[in-house]
C-alpha cells in the first residue's frame with residue numbers, strides 16, 4: 001500500500017506530466033493579463049519590490065491600477081532538491097483551489113491568505129500583498145492566531161508542514177500564512193496527519209510542526225541573547241497555548257465524529273506534553289528542542305537546502321548532548337550511545353556546511 005506521501009507525489013507528478021492547465025480565480029480581475037505578470041522583471045512598471053529569497057520562485061510587490069498584489073512567478077526548477085520541492089508549486093495551487101472551495105462552503109479559515117489568481121501554465125500565483133513583518137513568537141496574540149489557523153486547517157483536512165517564518169507575515173492585527181507548497185491533504189476523522197498511512201507517524205502534529213519550523217529557531221535567539229530562563233519561559237508559553245489548541249482540536253474532532261485512533265493519538269500527546277511541562281519545564285524545553293532541531297536539520301539535509309540557522313541548530317544539539325545526555329537518554333531520545341551521536345552530529349555539520357544555499361535563499 002503506497003503511503004499518503006507517495007500517493008500525493010504521484011498525483012502531483014501526473015498533473016505535471018499531463019500538461020493540463022490548473023487555474024484558480026478570475027484572470028479578468030487582474031490589473032494586466034497573466035502573460036504580462038509572468039514576464040515581470042524588477043524594473044517592470046508597478047513593481048515596488050522584488051523578493052528573491054523564496055525557494056520556489058520570485059515574488060514581486062506590484063502596485064498597478066489601484067491593486068496591491070504579491071505576484072509569485074515559480075521557477076521551473078525548485079531550489080529544494082527533492083520530489084516535494086519539485087512538486088511544491090502544483091501542490092500549492094491545488095491547496096488554494098481546495099481552500100477556496102472550502103471557504104465558499106462556509107469553512108472558517110482564519111489567517112489563511114486567499115489567492116486572487118493562480119495558473120500552472122503561467123507558473124503564477126497572485127495574492128493580496130500583506131503589509132507586515134515577521135511574527136514575534138514571544139507574543140501570545142501571535143501564537144494564539146497561529147494555533148487557531150492550524151486547528152482550522154486540520155479540521156479542513158489540510159496538514160501544514162512548513163510553518164517557517166518566511167511563510168508568515170504579521171500585519172499587526174492578524175498573522176497570515178501564505179505559502180502552501182508543503183501543505184498536504186488527509187482525512188481528519190480517520191487520520192492524524194498526512195504522513196505514512198495517516199496514523200503511523202504520530203510524532204508529527206501542529207505543535208511539533210510550529211515548533212520545528214518556527215518557534216525553536218526563535219528560541220535559539222532568545223537563549224543566546226537573554227539566557228536559558230528566558231528561553232524556557234517562552235517555550236512554556238508556546239507549549240501551554242499549544243496544549244489549549246490541541247484540547248480545542250480534540251473537542252472539535254470528537255464532535256464531528258472522528259474515529260477513536262486519531263483522537264487517542266491526540267490525547268496521548270496531550271497527557272505526555274502536559275505532564276512533562278508541569279514536572280520540569282527546562283527538561284521539557286531541552287527534550288522538545290532536541291527533537292525539533294534534529295527534525296529540522298534532517299529536513300534541510302534531505303532537501304540540500306541548508307543555511308546558517310542549520311549550523312546554529314547543530315551547535316545547540318551538540319551542546320545539549322554534551323551537557324544533558326542523561327536526560328535525553330531518560331526520555332528515550334537517544335537510540336545510540338552519546339559518543340556515537342556526537343559523531344553523527346559532526347557528520348551532519350560537515351554536510352550542512354557543504355549544502356549552504358547562496359545568501360538570500362533560505363526561506364522555503
Ligand SMILES: Nc1ncnc2c1ncn2[C@@H]1O[C@H](COP(=O)(O)OP(=O)(O)O)[C@@H](O)[C@H]1O
Nearest residue numbers: 051054055056057059070128129130166179364
Ligand atoms: N502575499 C504576500 N505579501 C507579502 N509578501 C509576500 C507575499 N507572498 C510572498 N511574499 C514574500 O515573498 C517571499 C517568498 O514567498 P513564498 O510564497 O514563501 O515563496 P516560496 O514558495 O518560494 O517559499 C516571502 O517570504 C515573503 O517575503
Ligand SMILES: [Mg+2]
Nearest residue numbers: 166167179364
Ligand atoms: Mg515560502
